[in-house]
Amino acid sequence: MPSLGAITFLVHDYDEAIAFFTRALAFSLIEDTDMGGGKRWVTVAPRGSDGTRLLLARAVTDEQREHVGKQGGGRVFLFLHTDDFAGDHARMREHGVRFREEPRHESYGSVVVFDDLYGNGWDLIQPA
Secondary structure, three states: OOOOOEEEEEEOOHHHHHHHHHHHOOEEEEEEEEEEOOEEEEEEEEOOOOOOEEEEEEOOOHHHHHHOOOOOOOOEEEEEEOOOHHHHHHHHHHOOOEEOOOOEEEOOEEEEEEEOOOOOEEEEEEEO
16 A cells, blocks of 8 residues: 555535635645535645645534544644745744744754644644
């Protein structure tokens, strides 16, 4: 098995999630297909990426809604690599992304923890 195709990412609303990922994080909208009955197949990925995608899945049950924003159980959930840390950090700040800390420089690279629109923690990392 050479790759991981997608990770399900629970959202409250397709369109608000698409707006966050495509504007604040500059992701590409890969697919948005109506599946009927209010369900859509929506995938996003970092621009230029040919790797794993996020499948934006609207939470429809009480249990699913309870997990929106808590997919990492309080830990950083996803790790977003960049080759332009300062530029991406500035763009994200301009789009209202909430950062939990100031950027830091570690032995493995530059990193800062931020929250997505629902409160899941992410690391923005430019590897050393």
